[in-house]
Amino acid sequence: MAGAEMIDNVVHAAIVMTTPVLLAAIGGLVNRVGGIVNIGLDSMMLAGALLGLIIASSTGSWGAALVMAALAGGVLGLLMSLAITRLDANEIIVGLGFNIAVAGLVRFFLKSAYGSSGTLNLPDVARLPRIDIPVLADIPILGAVLSGHDPVTWAAWLMVPLTAWFLARTRAGLRLRAAGAAPQAVRALGLSPLAIRDASTVFAGLMAGLAGVYLSIGVVGIFNEGITAGRGFIALAAFYFGRNRPWQTALGALLFGFFDAFQIRLQGRGVPAELVQILPYAMVIVVLTLMALAMRRARARRA
C-alpha cells in the first residue's frame, strides 16, 4: 500500500512540475513557429510570478492574479518582440539581455518596495483551488493523474490539442507558420510578417507569465528570486526536443516534470540532485544530434 501511495505522490508531483514548463513551452513553440527563438521566457516567468503573487495577496482573487501575471508577461513579450522585429536586434542577445535586466529589475523592486532581498512573503495569498473528482480520486495512479489538480494545469493540457489544431487547421495558424517559414508569401498576401511575429511573442509572454504565477501562487505560495530555477530554459529544451510539435513538446515537458519530481526522491537515496538536473539539457543535445544525423542519412540516401 505504501508503495502505491508513493507512486501516486510521484505522479502527482510530476504533473505539478510539468505545468509551468508546458505552459512556457507551448508559448515558445508558437513563437518559434512564427520565426522567433524566445530565450527570454525565463524573464517573463519571473515577472509573472512576482506580479501574480502581489495581486493574489492584495485582491484575494487567484483569477485576477492569473490575468495580471499573463499581462505582465505579454507586455515584456511585446517589448522584446519590438526590439527584434522593428530594431532588427538579434533575438538571442535580446533574450539574454531581457533575462539579465528583468532579474535585476525584480530584485531592485523587491529591495526598494519591500526592503527584502530575494524573497517576498505576503499575507492572504489566494492559492489556486484543487479540483477533486469524486470516485476517480480513489483509483490508484489514475486518481493521481486526473484528480486533485488546479484549473491552470487543466488549461495547460487543454492548450496542447488546441495549439495542434490551431497550427494545422486554422487560417491564422497557416499565416503564423508562413510568417516563420516564408515571410515573402505573407507579404504577398498584404499582411505584415513582423506584426504576426509580434503577436506570437506576445502570446509566448502571456503563457510564460501564467507559468510564473503558477509557480508562485500554485506551487509555493511565496516569491523567491530563484523561483523559476531556469524553467524558461527547460521550456526551450522541451520545444526543441518536441521539434515544434505540440504533443511531442508536451511529452518533453512531462519527461522533465518527472525528472523534477524524481530528483527530490532520489536525493534521499544518495543520487545527487545535480546529476539529475543535467538530464534535460543533455537530452536536448542528444536529440538535436540524432536529428541532424538522421537528416544527413536521408540526404545521402536521396543522392
Place this chain on the structure above:
Amino acid sequence: MTDSLATTAPLPVLRWRNAAATIAPLLLALVLAAIVLGLAGHNPLEVYRLLAVESFGGAKRIAATLAAATPLILTGLATAVAFRAGAFNVGVEGCVFVGGLAAAYVGFTYVGLPSIVLLPLALIVSVLVGALWMLLPGLLKARLDVDEVVTTLMLNFIAVSLTAYLVNGPLLAPGSANSATPMVDAAARLPKLLPPSTLNAGFIIAVALLLLYWLWGSRTALGFETRIAGLNARFATASGIDVPMLIVKMMLLSGAIGGLAGGIHALGTVGRFVSGFSPGYGFTGIAVALLGRGSALGIFLAAILFGALATSGATIQLFSDVPIEIVSILQGMVMIFAVARFGWIVSKWRGPR
C-alpha cells in the same frame, strides 16, 4: 544571423562612427536606468556620480575596478573570437565554470611543486578543459550544422550542475560544510600586483591576450580568414577556406580563453572553486564583446566599464540604499541596445554594406 556582429575589424583606434555606435546603447541604457532610479526615489545623477567616484577615484579604487574587469576582458575576448568566425557561442559561462574548477583542482592537488611549474600547469589545464568543453558544440556545428546557440546554452547549465556536483561530493574540502574545494597551494596563486587589492597578474595576461588578438586580427592569415568566414561563409568557401574546420578551431579557441578566465579567477581572486563561482562573467562577456564591437580596444574599455559598475555597485549599496541590481539592469539594457539597429540613424554611420 551573425553578420552584424562580425563586421568591425579589431582596429587599434575606434573610428568616430564606431565610437558613436558604442556610446549610443550605453547612453540609452543610462537614461532608462535613470528612470528606474528616479521612480525608486533616488537622484540618478547623484548615483552615477557616486558610481564614477567609487570606480575611479584613487589608486585603490582603480585597482579594484581593473581586478573586476580582468575576467570580463577574457570572457569578452572569448565571445568575440567565436562571433568573428560566425559561430554564435553563448557558452563561455560554462567554460568559466569548468576551467575554474580544473585550475583549482590542479592547484590543491599537486601541492609541493614549485610555483614556476604549478602555476603554469594549473592555467594550462584550465585552458585545455575550456577548449574541450567547446569541442562538442564546435564539431556538431561544423559537421552536422547543429545550432550552436542551443548546444552551448544547454552546456552552460550542464557545467554549472556538474561542477556543483563535484564540489558537493568528490572534491568537497574535508570538514567543509559549504560547497567549496580546498584552498589552492600558495605556489599556485597568481601574484598580486597592488596588495591588498585583489588585482593580480591575471590582468596582465588578459591585456597581453588582447594585444595578441589585435595582431592576430590585423596581421595574420588565420585572422583574416576568420573574418571573411564570419562575414560571408559562402564566399569564404569559394575562396578555398575550410569554413567548418575554421569554426571548430575558433570554438576551441573561444573555449580555451573562457577556461582561462575561470582559471585566472580561481587562482588570482578566489583561491579555490566554490559553487556559484561565476556571477555571470560569461554573459557579461557577451555584453562586453557587443559593446566593444569586437575590437581589442573596445573590449578593453567595455570590460573596464562593467568591472567599474560591478565594484562601485557593491560599494554604493553599502553607503547608500541604492540596490546593486541597478548594475544588472544597466548590463541587460546595454546588451539589448547594442544589437538594436536604429534604422535611419545607424544606416548613415555604417555606410553601404
